[in-house]
Amino acid sequence: MTVDAYTSIFDRRDEILRRSVGIDYEQYRRGILAWDYEALMGTVVYSVDEAARIQRERGVGGTPMQEARNLTALMREVSAPGHGARIFVKDEAANPSGSFKDRRASLSIFEARQRGYGGVIAATSGNYGAAVASQAARAGLRCIVVQEAFDGRGVGQPEILEKARSCEEFGAEVVQCSVGPELFYMLLQLLDTTGYFNASLYTPYSVAGIETLGVEVAEDMRRLTGRPPDVVVATHAGGGNVTGTARGLRKAGAGATNVVAASVDLSGLHMASDGDFNRKSFTTGHSGFSFPFTIRPDRSDVPFNAARPLRYLDRMVLVTQGEVFYATEVLSRLEGMQRGPAGNTSLAAAMVIARELPADATIVVQETEYTGAGKHPWAQLEFAAVANGVQVRNGSSRRERPWPGHRHPDHPRDLGVDDVDIDELRCPISAMLDGLDVAELGDATSRSWPRRSVCRTRSCARRCSARETP
């Protein structure tokens, strides 16, 4: 493709997206900056109960909620007397393609079918691709998944290669790209030439599909403990998981439940760097997505992103790669469940938060994901050490942070979380400054804008150096 062809496709971006999603986003605009979020979510005309019925007919949802008694006991060993909340795990790996992403894909594919599209396209290197491929297979729709898969040496990230295998087994076409934001242009080109539905992660259908998970969490816990959970921890990347779960909890009358987002801290790694690409042991659920998408959700592949984490979050925390691998190991060893690792990001955080809470409190890890060759922690650690020269050793991962290297906690007391100040992330000035050169703001910065907003942007830029261009 030539540069001119790229420019031409990009100039038609709005038209291509409107046609491929079937939503006229402009009707929700309410001024220069504002738009009506709840009106956009109203695009999904069926209730959460109807959404659940659609999902059940497609094999999705109704997953088991399990109490992780041994993990609770482990964390009580390192908690103050009377502390150590009961930990529960919603086993979303029981969905058809092995993750909660089936919930998001199921409503998107339902819509694509209703609206008469001949196929669907999703740009994703993660579980969502397999979910879209699985649901498209059931619906008899053609499916293309576009992945960022290889670095400039032609070395593929093993977790992403596993997702490609899964998608191809479901009968999808997988377009694998080298590192770079040009993937988005490939997506636009494919949407344009095929006329397929854009099964974006960020449409109202995708987010509404997760509301059923929030409802089930509340209902499961009422059945098991007599009341909604005190805390729900969700792995956080693009924001849909926390948004949909929180909306579902509210719809189920569990609005008092604290919603915590957890991400893997990949500070120091650049999301568009060819050299950094294979130094990450996590391809999702990490700060390279969660910071940019929390601060500025509309950077996504649709005009207005239906995932709005800052509307719903009570708390946001970061954990290390080593801590998530430790959580994955003890989930296997103590609970007999092989899951993750990316879905266990919230588990690593929940084990720490459980220590802060009284023993009669309850905390829910709202997803697991399947594990397999390539994505398994052993595969990732061997890949990190052998293919990419990353140090792997034991010891508190709290002591040597951020990047580089993997350190696995020796002991559950070494697990920790870093709290993110979400009030700072909520600051509109900070959001406006994101992506702007502060020096260019001149007088506006020094005189009329609060000084701390500038400092905040600088500190935030450390995390956002790992930024993603969708």
Add this chain to the structure above:
Amino acid sequence: MHWVELEASARVATLPADTSAVPFELWLNGWLEGDGAIGDQVTVKTVTGRIVAGELVEENPGYHHTFGRPPLPLKLAGGAACELLQREEMP
């Protein structure tokens, strides 16, 4: 098959140096149209019916990602967690 979608010099301007130094490449599986040998320019028909051109790099490529070796530091940490709950570590 494989092809270069954009040479390094034609990539978007805002990339990190290591990314802008390499081309933007693509890989795709499909059914070969006609004959072709490894290294030839060929066309394939994808599973969705698209006809796409590129260089043939492998016939019936497999999936060779693995579970890797058990990482000893992590296994030791798991064993220690078992011991903390007064479970006997299996040899």
